[in-house]
Amino acid sequence: KAGVTQTPRYLIKTRGQQVTLSCSPISGHRSVSWYQQTPGQGLQFLFEYFSETQRNKGNFPGRFSGRQFSNSRSEMNVSTLELGDSALYLCASSSLRAPGELFFGEGSRLTVL
Amino acid sequence: KQEVTQIPAALSVPEGENLVLNCSFTDSAIYNLQWFRQDPGKGLTSLLLIQSSQREQTSGRLNASLDKSSGRSTLYIAASQPGDSATYLCAVRILEGGNTPLVFGKGTRLSVIA
Numbered sequence: 001k002a003g004v005t006q007t008p009r010y011l012i013k014t015r016g017q018q019v020t021l022s023c024s025p026i027s028g029h030r031s032v033s034w035y036q037q038t039p040g041q042g043l044q045f046l047f048e049y050f051s052e053t054q055r056n057k058g059n060f061p062g063r064f065s066g067r068q069f070s071n072s073r074s075e076m077n078v079s080t081l082e083l084g085d086s087a088l089y090l091c092a093s094s095s096l097r098a099p100g101e102l103f104f105g106e107g108s109r110l111t112v113l
Numbered sequence: 114k115q116e117v118t119q120i121p122a123a124l125s126v127p128e129g130e131n132l133v134l135n136c137s138f139t140d141s142a143i144y145n146l147q148w149f150r151q152d153p154g155k156g157l158t159s160l161l162l163i164q165s166s167q168r169e170q171t172s173g174r175l176n177a178s179l180d181k182s183s184g185r186s187t188l189y190i191a192a193s194q195p196g197d198s199a200t201y202l203c204a205v206r207i208l209e210g211g212n213t214p215l216v217f218g219k220g221t222r223l224s225v226i227a
Binding site: 100 | 145147154155158159164202206215217219
């Protein structure tokens with residue numbers, strides 16, 4: 001059974017650009033969550049989607065947005081990139097049978113220059 | 114606001130030693146607690162999940178305990194090996210139907226020396 005797949009794994013952008021990250025959950029999982037990990041702040045919750053609807057949102061500016069498609073794949077977008085957006089962006093999925101247990105992908109490492 | 118603390122931030126032990134990693138949380142009304150392992154530059158691997166009604170979970174050389182009343186969890190690693198070297202993260206989900214985000218600690222970076 002394939003795990004959570006995130007693409008791209010690494011990317012470099014410059015300030016002011018925008019970026020889109022993709023996440024494919026484990027087959028059958030309908031909930032997808034996104035987290036940002038930085039050395040200073042640790043892991044912080046961005047948002048969660050279930051059946052194409054945003055169910056929860058963390059305390060991040062509006063430049064961070066996301067969406068989920070009918071096949072449960074999710075994307076997150078960051079517009080007008082800032083240096084502080086450099087981080088590892090992690091996606092996690094969970095199933096209805098075990099809603100409290102998250103399975104994470106390898107992450108997308110974003111560097112903003 | 115739920116806060117999760119992990120002490121120590123870093124730990125170095127010789128191979129073969131048994132060790133305990135600590136996690137504390139401020140609000141005892143949790144839905145569950147999950148321990149993860151993270152290797153450098155990688156994603157998180159789920160190790161153990163303890164539901165709020167449980168006191169402990171075991172998987173191989175790992176044992177995690179949960180004491181909600183005191184707001185504490187421990188991860189016990191028996192007979193440590195160099196391959197156990199990684200950062201261990203503790204995360205709690207607060208009690209609101211289970212559909213709430215995980216709150217993570219900053220992690221304990223473990224080094225097992227051969």
